[in-house]
Amino acid sequence: MSQCPVLSGTFDPFSLERWDPGNCPFFRDIAHFPSQDVTPIANTPLDWKETCDAHIFKADLPGLNKEEVKIEVQDGRVLQISGERKKEEAQKNDRWHRIERSHGKFLRRFRLPENAKIEEVKATMENGVLTVTVPKQPETKPSVRVIEISG
Numbered sequence: 426m427s428q429c430p431v432l433s434g435t436f437d438p439f440s441l442e443r444w445d446p447g448n449c450p451f452f453r454d455i456a457h458f459p460s461q462d463v464t465p466i467a468n469t470p471l472d473w474k475e476t477c478d479a480h481i482f483k484a485d486l487p488g489l490n491k492e493e494v495k496i497e498v499q500d501g502r503v504l505q506i507s508g509e510r511k512k513e514e515a516q517k518n519d520r521w522h523r524i525e526r527s528h529g530k531f532l533r534r535f536r537l538p539e540n541a542k543i544e545e546v547k548a549t550m551e552n553g554v555l556t557v558t559v560p561k562q563p564e565t566k567p568s569v570r571v572i573e574i575s576g
Contacts, residue, residue, distance in 0.1 A: 477561075493509060
């Protein structure tokens with residue numbers, strides 16, 4: 426596959442090769458193109474599932490440990506998950522052939538529903554998957570009271 430699929434006219438969506446706009450002649454001279462030093466971990470994959478008892482958030486954070494991830498509840502009902510993957514330091518004699526793993530900061534925010542028990546939020550991290558569990562308050566069913574008609 427060409428290093429510049431836009432100019433070649435062919436695009437293979439199943440290719441294992443990643444397009445690098447820095448190698449494309451069309452983009453090579455664009456001065457405002459960001460360098461690899463500031464590549465953020467964009468769009469950190471995250472699932473939000475609601476069960477009978479809780480809201481469950483799962484995020485794929487491979488290579489991070491729990492000390493590199495921060496979980497907060499802000500402004501009463503906003504769940505914030507953030508962290509940073511540090512860039513691997515290059516040694517003097519290292520020769521890199523590919524740099525595809527992302528590094529940098531990430532941040533995801535979610536407004537929690539009214540039934541969330543924000544004081545009971547729990548989190549676990551296992552095999553690079555962060556699981557945040559936000560318990561739900563039990564649904565209160567409206568009570569029905571029958572009124573007798575007098576007279």
